[in-house]
Amino acid sequence: MTINYTKLEYFKNLTAEDIPDTPVAWLHSLSASTVIDFVQSDDLPWRVITTLLHGNEPSGFYAIHKLIKESAFSELSVNVRIVLGSIEAAQYKPEFTQRYLTDGMDINRCFGSNSLSQYYLRAQMLASSIRQVEPEAIVDLHNTSGDSPAFGVSCHQSHQHLSLTGLFCQSMIISHIRLGALMEQDFGCPVVTIECGGATKDSSHHLTYKGIVRYLNCEDKSNEELAFQVEVIYHPMRVRVVGNTSLAFANEAASYASVTLRADIEEVNFINNINGMHIGWVDANGLSNLELEEPQLHGKISDYFAVQDGKLVGDADLRIFMATSRTDIALNDCLFYIAKHQAI
Template identity: 35%
Template sequence: MDIAAVSNSNVLDYLNNPSPQTLGRSPLEWLDQLQKPTVVRVAGRDRSRTRAMATLLHGNEPSGLFALHRWLLEQRTPEVNMLFLLGGIYPAKIPPPLSMRQLPEGRDLNRCFKEPFEGDEGAIAEAMLTELRNANPECLLDVHNTSGTGPAFAVSITNDAAHQALTSLFTDRLIMTDLRLGALMEYSEQEVPTVTIECGGFQDDHAHQLAYEGLVRYSSRPDVLSLEKAEWDVTVLRNPIRVELAPEAIIEYRLEPSGQADVTFPPDIEHRNFGIVSPDDPLGWVGKKGLSILTAISHNRTENMEQVLQVRDGQIYPAQAIRAFMITTNPVIAKSDCLFYAVKATGEPIF
């Protein structure tokens, strides 16, 4: 049977071994030429194996696109076949390019990798899963950026040697979660080691460089799934809680409270990302409502906030030594998503 007839869908475009002349001089020129979510295939030295990498599932997270464009221009021959999936081409192309996470009326593509595959994003996710099934890769990466600045980390639903080895191509921190949201990383359940890589901030040159260097390692090594060959030791943080802020709450980022806010964090709170915060280390301030404007969520359950945070003289302290991450200084994200995630200092879950 003709392979093309099986795998080609009208949802996706296909580029096989693209030559530099077809790639544009910059990632933005290339993006301008791309019309649909796109599959890029590059033949490797060993044609019996394939590694997959998805990126741009969120149209405003460009590190993976930049890395892939640079890597393709260099015309490297990968160790094994490479299958690249560029998901969020439609939101990424909306002017100004690379500014929209998803289409204004659309859904978050990285919540659509599960049945019933409804709507345009569901169709894209289903077509991407079909490509993966046809290519039968030995592993899969999904490369993203965070909204704020901060160090890189990986996320997976499984913590074994293969997932840690994949993580170590990019970073030394792996967050393991039991939550199932319809994210592409849940492809792990198909016995294909799958890791989400958060390269760092979407405007951060270090993040773009890390995505490129990680892609070079991922595509050039004979073995990326053995921990003995890992770049560095991986710290695993299990089942973090989400600390959420009430939608009506007022948050300010200031060196000291103005008296107007329900919660105040110092403007450099992002420097706390992944560091250990001890119980005598103040994180910020609360207003008259105290901790009632904050909620700790784990496994979709509300947990006892007093095991996470405590207030003394209006200041917020951890109730036990914690490691917090994905701390944001963007008040919109703080209210619509969450303030931060946290585990015990040991990396174990708080609940």
């Protein structure tokens, strides 16, 4: 697939008649990353929605399609800019199954770079399109890598960040991790990522739709507008396999894999405490198959997990989130995140 990294498609004030009847047909009508403006008046503030940075996370795209068909972007008290990221990855059949193209890069690891090559250039162009309108808020819509309750992520904890998250869901993770994500960039306004739940769940699509409606119509993003009270979780940590360690998902230890996670590992997401919980198996190399990113900040993997008769078990008061049973994501990104639970 040939990709024009310098191309952004622009549309303004799309109506129901301007787009195809189904999200998939609309997706295939697009030829590049896309910016859609809904302009009410030049003197009104802007709010930005970004979505489809990952091609296999379609809830935001589905919701926007539905809202355009319902004429929901007319007669608002704000202007809205919508940014659609990885169109080509989303179009790869079966649609909405590729996080990014096999020979491509995860664009949500490319923001904030000075490189002008390929996906880094595209990330710069998407970021520039956001800065151009000087928005008062940005919501970046994703789906979780596996089945999971919805949650928000931000680099900052403030009244506005909590309020934006509370338009969509009940939990917010405050992250110090820097991966090159859009959320980490300084746009001069609050930015939150909303992980809207599993990508194939109707409940995720509905949650996203209702959250966008609240976001479009709330006047000042204050606590009075919150649909949910927000619980805060601090300092997430990424757990990865070491090097070329092999991985499987099964109901028992797989003989061909150094690490086997439970086939139902996604059901562990957001369980209050995994201390003592069996989450998988490891071979004779034990915990040396796993690593914790930034150990100088967080300690060793053995501070959080233990091996008991070949079984991998939690060994601290933790939550797991973003656990996935997709081998490609687990190996190329991370197995899952962990965090100590603290609520305010």
